[in-house]
Amino acid sequence: MADSSEYVPPKVWTWNKPSGGTFANINRPIAGATHEKELPVGRHPLQLYSTATPNGVKVTVLLEELLALGHQGAEYDAWLIRIGEGEQFSSGFVAVNPNSKIPALVDRSGPEPIRVFESGSILLYLAEKFGAFVPTARAARAECLSWLFWQMGSAPYLGGGFGHFYVYAPIKIEYAIDRFAMEVKRQLDVLDRRLAQYPYIAGNDYTIADIAIFPWYGGLAKGWAYGAGEFLSVQDYRHVQRWADLLLERPAVQRGRMVNRTYGEPSSQLHERHDASDFETRTADKLAPAG
Numbered sequence: 001m002a003d004s005s006e007y008v009p010p011k012v013w014t015w016n017k018p019s020g021g022t023f024a025n026i027n028r029p030i031a032g033a034t035h036e037k038e039l040p041v042g043r044h045p046l047q048l049y050s051t052a053t054p055n056g057v058k059v060t061v062l063l064e065e066l067l068a069l070g071h072q073g074a075e076y077d078a079w080l081i082r083i084g085e086g087e088q089f090s091s092g093f094v095a096v097n098p099n100s101k102i103p104a105l106v107d108r109s110g111p112e113p114i115r116v117f118e119s120g121s122i123l124l125y126l127a128e129k130f131g132a133f134v135p136t137a138r139a140a141r142a143e144c145l146s147w148l149f150w151q152m153g154s155a156p157y158l159g160g161g162f163g164h165f166y167v168y169a170p171i172k173i174e175y176a177i178d179r180f181a182m183e184v185k186r187q188l189d190v191l192d193r194r195l196a197q198y199p200y201i202a203g204n205d206y207t208i209a210d211i212a213i214f215p216w217y218g219g220l221a222k223g224w225a226y227g228a229g230e231f232l233s234v235q236d237y238r239h240v241q242r243w244a245d246l247l248l249e250r251p252a253v254q255r256g257r258m259v260n261r262t263y264g265e266p267s268s269q270l271h272e273r274h275d276a277s278d279f280e281t282r283t284a285d286k287l288a289p290a291g
Helices: 054-068 092-096 117-132 138-168 174-193 208-223 238-248 251-258
Strands: 044-049 078-081 103-106 115-116
Touching: 044 054, 054 078, 054 115, 054 138, 054 208, 054 251, 092 103, 092 115, 103 117, 115 117, 117 138, 117 208, 138 174, 138 208, 174 208, 174 238, 208 238, 238 251
Parallel strands: 044 078
Antiparallel strands: 044 103, 103 115
């Protein structure tokens, strides 16, 4: 495509103007804290600092699944981090995750707190800690972890690539949208072909691979992500649709999707979770915590 205003990169890039788009106020090319603020600590062994983006939902779904299996050590406090307001750049959050991305977890069940960051790492840490949702047989474990890391490597094309240019970028760029739409549809086809053979991503059993992939690609298949269901013809991926419906029937998935959620119908939101009873007794302070 010819464009008389084609951008010519400078010899050395410098940060001298806002990047534009939805998240311009929090985007910057340097790391580290922007302000001093300690993270709150609740009474449970696990302290989660997050919000209900797909990466955050992965962890709350797994925690709810672990509790449903009877693992009381998986009790957790889920503190809301308002990423649009830059709370992930507080000194307390940066101490837990130097990359300043949600989710971040602190395990306080032992003599010394253990920090865990990156959503895939948190899933694997919790699955191994409680001996659930990750196979122990070598071949099955390799399959599960391969799909887990497939998700970690693929989702940036869906979120930071397609989602950014289709929804959040200040201007619509045909080349960028076409490039990332092509890749997202290829990824959906990868999943659809796999799920034509097996009920779950890693085979016959529900694992952290499903829990990792569902909030991203299940959400896309059900039309929640970026309002792009029709644009991407997601209804054509019928095996992904079947799998997403199967996971949505799980009560732990339903609960996990609510935690740290601040958008959608009020009945679907639980801004912070500090006790299992919060799902039933969602008083105003639990739905919209102060501060």
